[in-house]
Amino acid sequence: MNFLELLKDSMPSLLDGLLVTVKISVVSLIFAVIIGLVFGIFTISKSKILKAIASVYIFIIRGTPLIVQALFLYFGVGQLLGIRFDPELAGIIVLSLNAGAYMAEIFRGGIMAVDPGQMEAARSLGFNYFKSMRKIILPQAIKVMIPSIINQFIVTIKDTSILTVISIRELTQSGQIIIAQNFKPFQMYAIIAVMYFILITALTIVSKYIERKLSYGNRS
Template identity: 35%
Template sequence: MDIEFFVEYYSYFLKGTGTTLLISLFGVIFGSLVGILLALMKLSNNKFLKGIATSYIEIVRGTPLILQIFLVYHGLPKLIPLPSSRIFLGTIAVFLNSAAYVAEIIRAGIQSIDKGQMEASRSLGMPQGMAMKYIIIPQAFKNILPALGNEFIVLIKESAIISVIGVQDLMYNADTLRGITYRPFAPLIYAGIIYFIITFSLSKLLGILERRLGASDKSKESL
């Protein structure tokens, strides 16, 4: 492996990695916020809200991310006055896509909580919204934290596709190096190694977190 190549052009990989991580981080944060809203709408007894959430989730999950990126990049600024920044619009497309998947994760997490929890909260005089906010959702998040972590890992890999609109992420910079160095494989190999290191490290951290959460649950049960 040509280490000298990496040393000479490491700045391209460094900047690209930073952009990839930034987009993925904001994607999972805002995707989670929108996902919570969608999950609550889908669980709502209001047929209108439930219909909107269900339609959004099914449409987003049923169409490719690259199509959504192009629609947001070319269409959204014409509907809403937004900055024309590629990275800004790319991040919006990523978190809108992530929100649909996070919504299903959160919905499953909420439904995994024993219904007796809500009934007990209501019997104590708590409104449903307050019980959901302080009792149900915190417990659900603890159960779905590993799944949300996996969504972050998936986003890191899938965000590579935003290079199609010129966002200078890791994949875009690797492709740029292929053009300026006439080295078709080396930039891709190094980009692949960086993606692997990031996702492998996060997977291990998630495993540690999951084991600790499991251990804390067992210790509570023993008390």
């Protein structure tokens, strides 16, 4: 089997794996944004308890490898609770929690970048803390955070390849299954690398475009 034949025969399976990769990444990032928003606000809260909760969560997640987190949840927690996780569900949970810790720092940085006077002005108008955040602070902070959020999405896509350890049939796992059938690891991993490269390059271009648009908008 030459390279073109290998490419033709393997592409349907690889595209299915790529679809799983993108689906898990998108769903995980949505949950990660929610988690990051909550814990990002916790980190700047005046409550010592909320700050401590956020600090412990971020410290643990950022201080342990993603592969260990995946194995701990899928095998460790699964055995402890006597349940068998669906691999894709476990992958989404792990990626959401992992990316959420980094998103929390992105949100913290974005919120801190907004002039503190904005919050004071909102409070003077009678807005409570959460309404001030929702109406005044976050809309401004989001502009600062969008490039970082897209960058985290790129990182999350790369991280899905680690989920092969819990048998998720994403792009890398699909390639490994094909390799087990045709024993052509060099060609197959080259194809997989190119597919990741195309996807991530496209997202990087989008990120750079958005960053330029936001910078132009800020100057005007």
